[in-house]
Amino acid sequence: MHLDVQDLRNFYYREPLGRAAQRALRNKVLQFWPDLSGQTIAGFGFATPLLRPFLPQARRVIALMPGPQGVLAWPNPSQNVSVLTDERFWPLETGHVDRLIVLHG
Numbered sequence: 688m689h690l691d692v693q694d695l696r697n698f699y700y701r702e703p704l705g706r707a708a709q710r711a712l713r714n715k716v717l718q719f720w721p722d723l724s725g726q727t728i729a730g731f732g733f734a735t736p737l738l739r740p741f742l743p744q745a746r747r748v749i750a751l752m753p754g755p756q757g758v759l760a761w762p763n764p765s766q767n768v769s770v771l772t773d774e775r776f777w778p779l780e781t782g783h784v785d786r787l788i789v790l791h792g
Contacts, residue, residue: 722744736790739762747768749768753792754772
């Protein structure tokens with residue numbers, strides 16, 4: 688079962704508890720992966736709250752959002768890197784992702 692993308696966005700970006708969860712999770716991910724310069728990072732589900740710090744340094748950041756959840760443009764409509772995808776068939780070639788984050792996937 689997937690939560691709706693709008694509900695997830697509202698929780699992580701507008702609710703105090705969601706923003707605190709975002710900070711805590713993001714800080715842990717940054718401890719594990721302090722430098723991802725030149726790497727490709729993908730997130731599946733609603734991983735955008737954890738992907739943002741990697742936008743300036745990574746070679747590529749991709750947000751894969753499953754069809755039942757829905758999709759939203761991220762990080763903004765003019766620089767969108769999010770993709771609505773089938774849960775079983777991702778539009779990525781094998782071996783082309785250096786790091787993967789799954790959150791609400």
